[in-house]
Amino acid sequence: MPTISKENYLKSIYSLNLTYGESVSTSQVAMKLEITNAATSEMARKLAKQGYLHYEKYKGVELTEKGRKIALQIIRRHRLWEVFLIKVLGLSWSEVHDEAEKLEHNTSEELINKIDKHLNYPEFDPHGHPIPNEKGEIPQMPVLVSLLEATVGKNYKIFRVADESSELIEYLTKLNLFLYQDIKIIEKLSFDNSIIVQVNGTNHSLSEKVAEKVSVSILK
Amino acid sequence: MPTISKENYLKSIYSLNLTYGESVSTSQVAMKLEITNAATSEMARKLAKQGYLHYEKYKGVELTEKGRKIALQIIRRHRLWEVFLIKVLGLSWSEVHDEAEKLEHNTSEELINKIDKHLNYPEFDPHGHPIPNEKGEIPQMPVLVSLLEATVGKNYKIFRVADESSELIEYLTKLNLFLYQDIKIIEKLSFDNSIIVQVNGTNHSLSEKVAEKVSVSILK
DNA sequence: TTTCCAAGTTAAGCATGCCTAACATAAAAG
DNA sequence: CTTTTATGTTAGGCATGCTTAACTTGGAAA
Numbered sequence: 001m002p003t004i005s006k007e008n009y010l011k012s013i014y015s016l017n018l019t020y021g022e023s024v025s026t027s028q029v030a031m032k033l034e035i036t037n038a039a040t041s042e043m044a045r046k047l048a049k050q051g052y053l054h055y056e057k058y059k060g061v062e063l064t065e066k067g068r069k070i071a072l073q074i075i076r077r078h079r080l081w082e083v084f085l086i087k088v089l090g091l092s093w094s095e096v097h098d099e100a101e102k103l104e105h106n107t108s109e110e111l112i113n114k115i116d117k118h119l120n121y122p123e124f125d126p127h128g129h130p131i132p133n134e135k136g137e138i139p140q141m142p143v144l145v146s147l148l149e150a151t152v153g154k155n156y157k158i159f160r161v162a163d164e165s166s167e168l169i170e171y172l173t174k175l176n177l178f179l180y181q182d183i184k185i186i187e188k189l190s191f192d193n194s195i196i197v198q199v200n201g202t203n204h205s206l207s208e209k210v211a212e213k214v215s216v217s218i219l220k
Numbered sequence: 221m222p223t224i225s226k227e228n229y230l231k232s233i234y235s236l237n238l239t240y241g242e243s244v245s246t247s248q249v250a251m252k253l254e255i256t257n258a259a260t261s262e263m264a265r266k267l268a269k270q271g272y273l274h275y276e277k278y279k280g281v282e283l284t285e286k287g288r289k290i291a292l293q294i295i296r297r298h299r300l301w302e303v304f305l306i307k308v309l310g311l312s313w314s315e316v317h318d319e320a321e322k323l324e325h326n327t328s329e330e331l332i333n334k335i336d337k338h339l340n341y342p343e344f345d346p347h348g349h350p351i352p353n354e355k356g357e358i359p360q361m362p363v364l365v366s367l368l369e370a371t372v373g374k375n376y377k378i379f380r381v382a383d384e385s386s387e388l389i390e391y392l393t394k395l396n397l398f399l400y401q402d403i404k405i406i407e408k409l410s411f412d413n414s415i416i417v418q419v420n421g422t423n424h425s426l427s428e429k430v431a432e433k434v435s436v437s438i439l440k
Numbered sequence: 441t442t443t444c445c446a447a448g449t450t451a452a453g454c455a456t457g458c459c460t461a462a463c464a465t466a467a468a469a470g
Numbered sequence: 471c472t473t474t475t476a477t478g479t480t481a482g483g484c485a486t487g488c489t490t491a492a493c494t495t496g497g498a499a500a
Contacts, residue, residue, distance in 0.1 A: 005487065027447060039488055041449050046486095058448060058495060088308070089334040102326040111319055114309040225457065247477065259458055261479050266456095278465060278478060 002052065004105040007074050008033060009043055010052060013063055014071035023060035069136055076132040077104040077112050079125035084115050086126055087179070093126065093169065126179055128160040128215070142217035147195055147206065150185045156216035157182050168213065175204045182219060222272065224325040227294050228253060229263055230272060233283055234291035243280035289356055296352040297324040297332050299345035304335050306346055307399075313346065313389060346399055348380035348435065362437035367415055367426065370405045376436035377402050388433065395424045402439065 002010065012032045016024045030040040048055035052067035063071060081100040085091040091099065107115075113134060116122075123139040124130055130139045144159055158181045161169060176199045177183070186196040186203055193208035206214075222230065232252045236244040250260040268275035272287035283291060301320040305311040311319065327335075333354060336342075343359040344350055350359045364379055378401045381389060396419045397403070406416040406423055413428035426434075 003486075025447080026449085035487090036489065037448060038450080038490080043487080045449095085331070089331070089338055091331065091334060095330060099328060099331055103323070106322040106326045108319060110315060111305070111309070111311065114311060118309055223456075245477080246479085255457090256459065257478060258460080258480080263457080265479095 002050075002070060006043070006047060006052070007070065007105055009040075009047060010063065010067050010071040011074045011078075013053065013061055014068065014075070017063065023062045025060040029061070072132040072136040072138070074104050076134075076136075077107050079129060079131040080112055080115050080119065080122075081107070082125050082127075083119055083122050083131075083179075087119065096126075122180065124159065126160075144215045144217055147185075147197070147211035147214045147216055148193065148208065150195070150216060150218075152185050152188055155182060155184050155219040157219055158214060159217045160215040162213045162215060168210070171210070172214070176200060176202070177204070177214070183216070222270075222290060226263070226267060226272070227290060227325055229260075229267060230283065230287050230291040231294045231298075233273065233281055234288065234295065237283065243282045245280045249281070292352040292356040292358070294324050296354075296356075297327050299349060299351040300332055300335050300339065300342075301327070302345050302347075303339055303342050303351075307339065316346075342400065344379065346380075364435045364437055367405075367417070367431035367434045367436055368413065368428065370415070370436060370438075372405050372408055375402060375404050375439040377439055378434060379437045380435040382433045382435060388430070391430070392434070396420060396422070397424070397434070403436070 009029065012029050013024050016028050016032060020028070026040040026044055027037050029044075030037045033040070044053070044055045044061050047053050047067070048061070051064060052070065053061045053063050055061045078100045081103045082096045085096045085099055086093065116134070121133070122131060124141075128141075128144075130141060132138050142159070146162075147156075150156055158177060158179055161172065161179070172178075177197075181199060184198040186198050188195050193211075195206050195208075195211045196203055197206060198204075229249065232249050233244050236248050236252060240248070246260040246264055247257050249264075250257045253260070264273070264275045264281050267273050267287070268281070271284060272290065273281045273283050275281045298320045301323045302316045305316045305319055306313065336354070341353070342351060344361075348361075348364075350361060352358050362379070367376075370376055378397060378399055381392065381399075392398075397417075401419060404418040406418050408415050413431075415426050415428075415431045416423055417426060418424075
């Protein structure tokens with residue numbers, strides 16, 4: 001088991017690689033972790049020696065399979081905790097990140113699997129990021145459309161709300177428009193672009209402003 | 221904020237004081253934390269300097285109000301996590317301690333209060349230990365009797381099961397005899413000392429062996 | 441092609457928190 | 471009382487993970 005510090009390096013390297021591709025420079029990692037380049041170079045040497053990454057001086061780092069596995073494990077824990085804190089304990093969108101940042105390093109495999117099960121194995125976190133499963137497999141991102149572009153008569157799953165303000169979230173929650181909730185598009189009113197959706201048999205009208213912030217994926 | 225290590229010292233000192241009273245020797249702490257006396261002496265000096273405890277060479281340590289407050293905070297977090305892991309996530313009795321041991325140092329005030337609320341402010345953990353409230357106040361332990369000593373016709377709350385084996389717990393759980401569950405004593409059969417209790421309107425017979433392990437507190 | 445500078449590395453130092461080994465003290469045994 | 475022993479403390483070391491300061495290096499500008 002790597003230390004908390006090492007887990008954070010591996011996680012950062014993984015995500016920098018996703019964003020920029022190819023090998024990641026030590027200074028990119030330093031920037032991300034808000035530490036000095038010096039610390040990063042030193043750690044790169046250690047992590048390479050322990051088989052978590054390939055490192056050639058002046059040429060950046062690249063995760064090995066072993067390192068990637070750890071990174072995905074930490075990311076899985078982070079995202080599951082985020083979903084859990086929001087959906088089960090009612091923390092606010094703005095609070096969960098920092099909280100999950102600490103919990104992700106202090107959660108056993110057994111515990112995170114219980115949480116996964118309790119949440120019914122979600123595939124994406126509240127930001128729409130994929131949650132790796134127990135084996136480290138990453139769910140494919142579905143095609144998303146905003147509610148404005150959805151087709152009348154079809155069924156969708158609420159995937160993401162493009163606004164972290166709790167006001168909008170609370171409004172939608174009152175209408176039972178939770179994350180992952182299945183809905184049906186009943187009607188689109190062309191005169192004001194509002195949309196009528198059905199949730200658990202109940203119809204709600206959503207204004208254009210609200211509808212454009214709600215991303216949904218189509219259900220077969 | 222003290223470090224994780226310091227939190228553990230303060231927690232240990234608090235509980236040793238409860239058990240043995242008066243001032244706590246550095247070697248008692250060392251024993252409890254499974255580290256050397258040397259490390260403990262050194263830490264005692266640091267904690268004293270930071271105002272968490274009083275320390276006189278060769279005379280042991282004693283928590284200050286400031287130290288006691290931290291200790292109670294950590295104990296609160298530990299016990300609430302234990303209850304939460306068991307009741308909400310279904311971890312087993314044997315798993316929760318180690319898990320809570322890590323989580324207790326990585327949980328914000330806000331998060332633990334949400335957990336407290338979600339559990340409906342429990343006063344005692346699954347082992348029967350009191351859970352300090354947000355202000356650090358410790359609930360008074362109720363008078364406990366084993367089910368064998370309970371009085372026919374009266375109502376009780378299940379407080380503790382004096383057996384950590386999951387077999388007994390699972391058996392009781394099947395009968396809806398959860399922790400904190402309210403029950404009524406219907407009848408005691410003198411020929412085999414078995415007891416008939418009512419749970420949510422349903423009667424169950426418990427053998428003497430089982431009944432003696434279940435501690436209950438009387439309800440007014 | 442050479443120069444120069446930003447990016448990257450090494451070296452030395454510090455805080456934390458542990459260890460072992462050597463030393464000090466209190467209190468019990470003689 | 472004095473001696474012994476168990477209990478407790480100090481000193482010196484080590485691993486981790488960070489810092490600053492001094493140094494390399496690779497590649498773009500001249």
